[in-house]
Amino acid sequence: MEDFAHFTAQQARRVRYVLCDIDDTLTTAGKLTARAYAALWALAQAGLRVIPVTGRPAGWCDLIARQWPVYAVIGENGAFVYEVHAGRRTAFIHPSVAGGDIQGRLAAVRDACLAGVPGCRVAGDQFARIYDLAIDFAEEEPRLGLEAARRIRDICQTMGARAKISSIHVNAWYGDYDKVGMAKLYLTQQAGEADPRDSVLFFGDSPNDEPMFAYFPMSCAVANIRPFAADLAHLPAYVTCRESGEGFADAVDRLLALRRE
Numbered sequence: 001m002e003d004f005a006h007f008t009a010q011q012a013r014r015v016r017y018v019l020c021d022i023d024d025t026l027t028t029a030g031k032l033t034a035r036a037y038a039a040l041w042a043l044a045q046a047g048l049r050v051i052p053v054t055g056r057p058a059g060w061c062d063l064i065a066r067q068w069p070v071y072a073v074i075g076e077n078g079a080f081v082y083e084v085h086a087g088r089r090t091a092f093i094h095p096s097v098a099g100g101d102i103q104g105r106l107a108a109v110r111d112a113c114l115a116g117v118p119g120c121r122v123a124g125d126q127f128a129r130i131y132d133l134a135i136d137f138a139e140e141e142p143r144l145g146l147e148a149a150r151r152i153r154d155i156c157q158t159m160g161a162r163a164k165i166s167s168i169h170v171n172a173w174y175g176d177y178d179k180v181g182m183a184k185l186y187l188t189q190q191a192g193e194a195d196p197r198d199s200v201l202f203f204g205d206s207p208n209d210e211p212m213f214a215y216f217p218m219s220c221a222v223a224n225i226r227p228f229a230a231d232l233a234h235l236p237a238y239v240t241c242r243e244s245g246e247g248f249a250d251a252v253d254r255l256l257a258l259r260r261e
């Protein structure tokens, strides 16, 4: 990982899309700071297409698509993309989202996790979800640590679900999609990008962003990635000096300054 100060003006001019994780990348200690939110506005006003890519629920993404300065939002770990264009909020659902009694299957996974890992709980934002289950291990107290998160993930996978550990939740779902799969599908099929790797700069902060770091050559982590770096097979190309929203806003300032050169 190189310091983002080494990102070049030539690279900066190629960027048309800024994709970013939300929790602990845009947010700092759980809050979207004024400076990080202003950075999103600065990107939009510079004509860049901002697309948050998050495990957060459909209900939150509806708000983000409508009220934040974004081009689109990818939510529930790639289940859907919401956009507001021409006065309508539309949804592009991943073709492999499971049909049938999805809620019944996820309820069985929920019960197995709650029984198998003492102290874990259904995430506070579960009521706003459509396609996945989120088990909270570190968003609220008591914070359980990574070992509990791995046990939750293993229970989900034993029951045939896909599962990913974020910095706060373990998300589980049925369907052959994830953040990077949906990002590729949306950008090529819906946005008409021949090769999204040429035009995307991605920001993330944790191991669940690793497939995005692996796919996008222009990728940057905020500094709180550092404790996880030894566990990652695919590191981001760049890293910021500061953590979370401050690191993101610093990088946006740098990106926009380079494009003005």
Ligand SMILES: [Mg+2]
Residues within 6 Å of the ligand: 021, 022, 023, 024, 025, 166, 167, 204, 205, 206
């Ligand atoms: Mg994150």
